[in-house]
Amino acid sequence: xxxxxxxxxxxxxxxxxxxxxxxxxxxxxxxxxxxxxxxxxxxxxxxxxxxxxxxxxxxxxxxxxxxxxxxxxxxxxxxxxxxxxxxxxxxxxxxxxxxxxxxxxxxxxxxxxxxxxxxxxxxxxxxxxxxxxxxxxxxxxxxxxxxxxxxxxxxxxxxxxxxxxxxxxxxxxxxxxxxxxxxxxxxxxxxxxxxxxxxxxxxxxxxxxxxxxxxxxxxxxxxxxxxxxxxxxxxxxxxxxxxxxxxxxxxxxxxxxxxxxxxxxxxxxxxxxxxxxxxxxxxxxxxxxxxxxxxxxxxxxxxxxxxxxxxxxxxxxxxxxxxxxxxxxxxxxxxxxxxxxxxxxxxxxxxxxxxxxxxxxxxxxxxxxxxxxxxxxxxxxxxxxxxxxxxxxxxxxxxxxxxxxxxxxxxxxxxxxxxxxxxxxxxxxxxxxxxxxxxxxxxxxxxxxxxxxxxxxxxxxxxxxxxx
Amino acid sequence: xxxxxxxxxxxxxxxxxxxxxxxxxxxxxxxxxxxxxxxxxxxxxxxxxxxxxxxxxxxxxxxxxxxxxxxxxxxxxxxxxxxxxxxxxxxxxxxxxxxxxxxxxxxxxxxxxxxxxxxxxxxxxxxxxxxxxxxxxxxxxxxxxxxxxxxxxxxxxxxxxxxxxxxxxxxxxxxxxxxxxxxxxxxxxxxxxxxxxxxxxxxxxxxxxxxxxxxxxxxxxxxxxxxxxxxxxxxxxxxxxxxxxxxxxxxxxxxxxxxxxxxxxxxxxxxxxxxxxxxxxxxxxxxxxxxxxxxxxxxxxxxxxxxxxxxxxxxxxxxxxxxxxxxxxxxxxxxxxxxxxxxxxxxxxxxxxxxxxxxxxxxxxxxxxxxxxxxxxxxxxxxxxxxxxxxxxxxxxxxxxxxxxxxxxxxxxxxxxxxxxxxxxxxxxxxxxxxxxxxxxxxxxxxxxxx
Numbered sequence: 001x002x003x004x005x006x007x008x009x010x011x012x013x014x015x016x017x018x019x020x021x022x023x024x025x026x027x028x029x030x031x032x033x034x035x036x037x038x039x040x041x042x043x044x045x046x047x048x049x050x051x052x053x054x055x056x057x058x059x060x061x062x063x064x065x066x067x068x069x070x071x072x073x074x075x076x077x078x079x080x081x082x083x084x085x086x087x088x089x090x091x092x093x094x095x096x097x098x099x100x101x102x103x104x105x106x107x108x109x110x111x112x113x114x115x116x117x118x119x120x121x122x123x124x125x126x127x128x129x130x131x132x133x134x135x136x137x138x139x140x141x142x143x144x145x146x147x148x149x150x151x152x153x154x155x156x157x158x159x160x161x162x163x164x165x166x167x168x169x170x171x172x173x174x175x176x177x178x179x180x181x182x183x184x185x186x187x188x189x190x191x192x193x194x195x196x197x198x199x200x201x202x203x204x205x206x207x208x209x210x211x212x213x214x215x216x217x218x219x220x221x222x223x224x225x226x227x228x229x230x231x232x233x234x235x236x237x238x239x240x241x242x243x244x245x246x247x248x249x250x251x252x253x254x255x256x257x258x259x260x261x262x263x264x265x266x267x268x269x270x271x272x273x274x275x276x277x278x279x280x281x282x283x284x285x286x287x288x289x290x291x292x293x294x295x296x297x298x299x300x301x302x303x304x305x306x307x308x309x310x311x312x313x314x315x316x317x318x319x320x321x322x323x324x325x326x327x328x329x330x331x332x333x334x335x336x337x338x339x340x341x342x343x344x345x346x347x348x349x350x351x352x353x354x355x356x357x358x359x360x361x362x363x364x365x366x367x368x369x370x371x372x373x374x375x376x377x378x379x380x381x382x383x384x385x386x387x388x389x390x391x392x393x394x395x396x397x398x399x400x401x402x403x404x405x406x407x408x409x410x411x412x413x414x415x416x417x418x419x420x421x422x423x424x425x426x427x428x429x430x431x432x433x434x435x436x437x438x439x440x441x442x443x444x445x446x447x448x449x450x451x452x453x454x455x456x457x458x459x460x461x462x463x464x465x466x467x468x
Numbered sequence: 469x470x471x472x473x474x475x476x477x478x479x480x481x482x483x484x485x486x487x488x489x490x491x492x493x494x495x496x497x498x499x500x501x502x503x504x505x506x507x508x509x510x511x512x513x514x515x516x517x518x519x520x521x522x523x524x525x526x527x528x529x530x531x532x533x534x535x536x537x538x539x540x541x542x543x544x545x546x547x548x549x550x551x552x553x554x555x556x557x558x559x560x561x562x563x564x565x566x567x568x569x570x571x572x573x574x575x576x577x578x579x580x581x582x583x584x585x586x587x588x589x590x591x592x593x594x595x596x597x598x599x600x601x602x603x604x605x606x607x608x609x610x611x612x613x614x615x616x617x618x619x620x621x622x623x624x625x626x627x628x629x630x631x632x633x634x635x636x637x638x639x640x641x642x643x644x645x646x647x648x649x650x651x652x653x654x655x656x657x658x659x660x661x662x663x664x665x666x667x668x669x670x671x672x673x674x675x676x677x678x679x680x681x682x683x684x685x686x687x688x689x690x691x692x693x694x695x696x697x698x699x700x701x702x703x704x705x706x707x708x709x710x711x712x713x714x715x716x717x718x719x720x721x722x723x724x725x726x727x728x729x730x731x732x733x734x735x736x737x738x739x740x741x742x743x744x745x746x747x748x749x750x751x752x753x754x755x756x757x758x759x760x761x762x763x764x765x766x767x768x769x770x771x772x773x774x775x776x777x778x779x780x781x782x783x784x785x786x787x788x789x790x791x792x793x794x795x796x797x798x799x800x801x802x803x804x805x806x807x808x809x810x811x812x813x814x815x816x817x818x819x820x821x822x823x824x825x826x827x828x829x830x831x832x833x834x835x836x837x838x839x840x841x842x843x844x845x846x847x848x849x850x851x852x853x854x855x856x857x858x859x860x861x862x863x864x865x866x867x868x869x870x871x872x873x874x875x876x877x878x879x880x881x882x883x884x885x886x887x888x889x890x891x892x893x894x895x896x897x898x899x900x901x902x903x904x905x906x907x908x909x910x911x912x913x914x915x916x917x918x919x
Contacts, residue, residue: 072576073551073555073576073577073580073877074575074576074577074579074580074874074875075579075580076558076559076580076581076582077559078559080580080581081581083579085611085612086611086612087611087612087706090705090706091915094705094914095914146593149591150593153593161813162589162590162591162813162816163588163589163809163812163813163816166588166589177612178585178611178612178613180581212579212580212581219910223910226906226910227903227906227907227910228899228903228906229885229903229907232894294739294742295739295742312738312739312742315734315737315738315739316732316734317734318734318892321734401737402737403737404734404736404737404888405733405734405735405736405737405892406733406734406736406737406888406889406891406892406894407885407888407889407892407894408734408892408894421552422548422549422552423548423881424547424548424684424685424686424884425572425685425876425877425880425881426547426551426552426555426569426572426573426576426877427576427877427878427880427881428551428552428555429878
């Protein structure tokens, strides 16, 4: 056993902070050899691989696909149809399509002839009813579908159920208006039937415009790059992540060190108290903050008592709203930091602290010269992990300020969620929201790579530097 | 086989066949109905479907048919989650048979193929659909087809505290004359701000409490756009209209109100319950809301003597370009594309029966909504309710609806984001209007007229 080992309980104190020393011959030999592929190992890994595939890769792939589309609640997700509607015909007329062609496509007429009666008969419409139609309505002109339906209702044997009557009437209606054609070919045939002389180019243009589903586009990214709102969201998100992160790390560290120096029982009580934000269900936690900061809540009442402005601190002003948002998230993150830092603190050899006390070091000097240097990696880890976590978190903001007052505490992740999935008007822009989410994934991946390099992940997965 | 045995066998077979025949006649349906924006006082939106199912079953029984309908109801108090649930359920083929939602959803949902046009299933020539107000049926239509049946109607009045107006010098007669002055454009939104400021200066309301608009996004804010001359849609072409001047004036109005201190700059995004409590407690000077809020104030927030305490009118005009107005935002019963055609036909019959004047009046009176058809004026429950009749007479003739247009949601989002930005001072009014314009141009391209 070396001197170092005797003073540090078997762990080289520099192992955590210093780049790896040249490995021993044995280690080098092990590194040179090809790793053995173990079926058992692969079997053990496969559940994790499946989970990764289903819950990470699949959503990322889908997000990527969605982000290059113009999907909205109006286009739907699962595909569209081809519909010639009156609005579309007006729109095409404004864009210069020949009005005669459009008039032909907008034709809606009722034809009662032997052919349409035969079609109705083939579809199973009752014979008595059809005979009455043939006797009374054959060759009669009708101004509209409604007029024809009214005439049908006057027939003695008319179908009593409204839906049956309307289905029967459809056999006599000649119109492509508002019909949802499932395929382009069907729509094309209908257009050709109504306007036989239509130019192929015009027909294609009409078909393109009549499609109700989504199409591929890069417009979402162009919009993100050009709209002024993007910059504000980026700045908001940067501010939120940076300040909350600082709160998480500093308060977590402070709590861990404080608890470390407290008597064990007292320290335990404080640890449990600070864990409450993390273990409380997020909705309940948010509601408690609302009660705490709302008009007439504890903060407002206390402020009133001491002569400060009494108002809704959560939504009543921009600075207080940000303060609450940061505290709500910060308290959760701080408890996470506290757990990690506490664990790391316990691994610091007590002998170093005893020795420093013998040398007359104050608590601050112990923290500054013994504890903090050995906490570098845990701090780095919490910083990396929390920054990623904060970047994609929105639920606490959604449940508290919901981005208010007036969008001032809106962050990228929440805006992405609102754009794609939840807003008052129901204008769900799946494609645009996915593009925003994809930007977040890319930023997260880039940050991960940077953090892993900072973290020197390679060293972490090397052989342990523990001497036995 | 003996004769007796043969007789028994034939009898058993006959019995079995007749049982099968009866079973074949019995029709069982499970109809689901989902409703958004539904609270304690508006439960008849879905309960009416249950009542309709009972009636339809009885009608079938009278015809000698066996019809069994199970109605499964689900309500959401807000809109965000409800609309998310409907659209995602529709994509997965599990949408409810009947959807109760704002009429503005017809455009996008019809385009997406979520809905069936209700005109293919019901007859608007016969009772009770033939007595529905034409303008409400029009509001339930989109792109040449009738997609829904109006479920309710309302308007969004401007409210004034009679006590606080009296405290700044208004006589009872002058207060009574205000609604007419507002209708004539003689009392504008800026006159209102001056009175609100006077209330604060006189100390009759607390600072920032004199004017209390809606706390969150809603059709209400389009009323202020109209007050300054804005039009949402071109009646000729059906295209949406982005009126820069009207939007600028509207944003400026709220900025001015915040600068005068009668409403906080951080007002938007506040709490609804707190707003209701303040209204019921008489803490506000002027505010605007919906006709249905009256029943909430009385039933949930203990407001008494409404007519003695509160005056109501149209939303005042903002300037000489605009007009006093109110927006009606009818909810509609829609039939989803989910399920079989027979289920859709039953669902359509149910929403038709739910539109019976007596049944709809239960909802209208309890929730403070207005009638959907002429015949409701003859229903005693409705006719004897002072609020329903007065609000109908004073407001509904001036009401218009937001347009049914698949792109309107995008325009609405842009308008509200701009309003938030200007109101909170995050952007100047000009920048907020530019931002909204850039957004609608990016989203809608030629689909919107900028002027």
